[in-house]
Amino acid sequence: MLAYPLLVINVLLVLFNTAVNSLIICLIAIIKLFLPTAKMKIWATRAADKSMWLWATVNTGILALSNRVEWNIEGLDELKKDGWYLMISNHLSWTDIVVLCSVFKDRIPMPKFFLKQQLLYVPFVGMACWALDMPFMRRYTREYLLRHPEKRGQDLETTRRSCSKFKYNPTTVVNYVEGTRFTPEKCRQTRSPYQHLLQPKTGGIAYTLAAMGEQFENIIDVTLAYPDNLEKPFRDMLMGRMKRIVVKVNILPMNEQVTGDYFNDKQYKRQFNQWLNTVWEEKDATLKTIHKAQ
Incomplete structure (x- = not known):
């Protein structure tokens, strides 16, 4: 019974902190709009990142x-x-954001996530992410682009x-390459070739590399797992039931x-897809080892 009062307390604390x-x-961000020089705007950006570090x-x-x-x-x-850095990671739950920020906050610049357009309208969170210059993406389906060819290239x-x-x-810059959170049901529905992962989507990471590839020093490939809290890790964390984080x-x-x-060289596109699939095969093998060790 203690878990449910703890859930309420933790939800309130997290909401207040956020x-x-x-x-x-x-x-x-409002102050930054009125700063006269680029150098002063950079200072404002660093101040905003410090607040995210505090969060x-x-x-x-x-x-x-x-x-x-x-x-x-x-x-x-x-x-x-x-x-x-460009960071790529598998995606299991909202817990991932908390874990990534906790683990990396003192080792690399604060992560900036690619977010779905709908999150812009979430109270507090959407405004803060906008102020932190996080990219909001509106993904178009292939069918939509066939009907509206003028939208092609807008994501890039x-x-x-x-x-x-x-x-x-x-x-x-963080990119969840699967595009959505993993569940066994999604894995079956999409006929993923992996046991613990969805099929990676090359578009998002290719856009990022096309825009900033020359500036990135390395790609940080992160594999996350909650071996003892597979079904609802975020709820379990708020209820004090999280046991192990890998x-x-x-x-x-x-x-x-x-x-x-990637967008004009077909040979390179095939090479890039093969590279990402190899990374994902190795990640799936790592996850199999983690879960076998339970």
Whole structure:
């Protein structure tokens, strides 16, 4: 019975933390609009990132006080605070955002997530993410693009505009390559060739690399798992039931496999798709090992 009062307390604490830091970030964004020089705007951006760091730190404290988590983290040694990174990760639940921010907040620049357009309208969260220059993407289906060919290329242009804001301040851009959260049902419905992952979508990561590929120093490949909390990890975390969090990090080089003209070079596109599928095969094998060790 103790879990349910704890759930209410943690939800209220997380909402309060999110609301306060969102308001601070939005206030900084308003001030930033009136700053006269690019250098001063960069300072404002760093101040907003500090508020996001505070949000992540408080959430980490809430997680630590409420749960006796066994952390299994590998591969953080080569990272640095002042680098530019593209981070790719599997996606299981809202818990992923809390975990990624908690693990990486003092090792690399605060993560900037690619978000669905609908999240812009979520109270507090949407405003803060907009103020932090996080890209909001409106994905178009193939059928929609056939009816509206004028919309082709808009995602790439949106990505370029968003990423142009990251050129003057060290940044980590996060892309959930699967495009949605993994569930066994989605895995069956989409006939995914993987046991613990959905089929990766190359479009989003290709847009990001086309916009900022020359600036990224490395790709951070993250594998997340909650082996003892498979069904509802976010609820379990809020109820103090999270037992184990596994974070495996693999640093990938920016080489010829990920630098090319994805949209006009068919040979490179096939090569890039093969590269990403290989990364996903290795990630699925890692997840199989993690879950077998339960």
